Amino acid sequence: MPASADIPRHIAIIMDGNGRWAAERGLPRREGHRAGAESVREISDACIELGVEYLTLYAFSSENWNRPAHEVRALMELLDRFLVEKAKDLRKKNIRLLAIGQIERLPEKTRKLLTSIIAETANHSALTLVLALSYGAREEITAAARSLAADAAAGKIQAADIDAQLFASRLDTAGMPDPDLLVRTSGEMRISNFLLWQISYAEIVIVKKFWPDFRRNDLLQAVREYEQRHRRFGAL
Numbered sequence: 001m002p003a004s005a006d007i008p009r010h011i012a013i014i015m016d017g018n019g020r021w022a023a024e025r026g027l028p029r030r031e032g033h034r035a036g037a038e039s040v041r042e043i044s045d046a047c048i049e050l051g052v053e054y055l056t057l058y059a060f061s062s063e064n065w066n067r068p069a070h071e072v073r074a075l076m077e078l079l080d081r082f083l084v085e086k087a088k089d090l091r092k093k094n095i096r097l098l099a100i101g102q103i104e105r106l107p108e109k110t111r112k113l114l115t116s117i118i119a120e121t122a123n124h125s126a127l128t129l130v131l132a133l134s135y136g137a138r139e140e141i142t143a144a145a146r147s148l149a150a151d152a153a154a155g156k157i158q159a160a161d162i163d164a165q166l167f168a169s170r171l172d173t174a175g176m177p178d179p180d181l182l183v184r185t186s187g188e189m190r191i192s193n194f195l196l197w198q199i200s201y202a203e204i205v206i207v208k209k210f211w212p213d214f215r216r217n218d219l220l221q222a223v224r225e226y227e228q229r230h231r232r233f234g235a236l
């Protein structure tokens, strides 16, 4: 795909369908997650190739804690392995890693790996890969409201000072551009508590394929669809 001014700066993805991908093959669900991690590698490379600045992936939602303990464990182990293996790649490819969500709820090993890689890659500039982990938009928004209320109660701000810009500065995504394109795989037409504030003006592309089958060409196609849409931000 030729470079274009219309390439989204920020792509956010709801990676859905790992379980169904595995079930179709008679495999355990963790095999679907493992194959999904391969898609993560390929899609982050494709984003660099396209010149996308931010890629945010919904890797583990607040609700995912309610899955069977063995599946949660398998996902955390996969994440640990991904972080260890990906660390070299992040260095080589100049990728900055960030995380959003209730990171404090993650197992200590995962949290430590994550924070050390985030610190190590802080100055990288080819792509910012944002992992949403133990993330829920309602939790994020209520935490922002709580922090503003505490500041108001302490007399640091007035209620009238609270506008969209100040509010956004208290979200986990403070300082990041809003997603221009939101992709969800596996054909489901839901947002599932993902970036509710930030996707106000995002173009939404729903792809039928399950996440482990979503690869470079599928991303290029989603970006093509994004480019073909006329974006008006509510104006005529």
Ligand code: FPP
Residues within 6 Å of the ligand: 015, 016, 017, 018, 019, 020, 021, 033, 034, 036, 037, 040, 057, 058, 059, 060, 064, 078, 079, 082, 131, 211
């Ligand atoms: C949704 O599929 C996917 C997840 C809950 C987790 C996403 C995790 C990965 C892609 C692998 C690891 C990620 C990283 C960053 C290493 P599902 O299990 O809800 O599928 P289903 O709807 O078919 O059951």
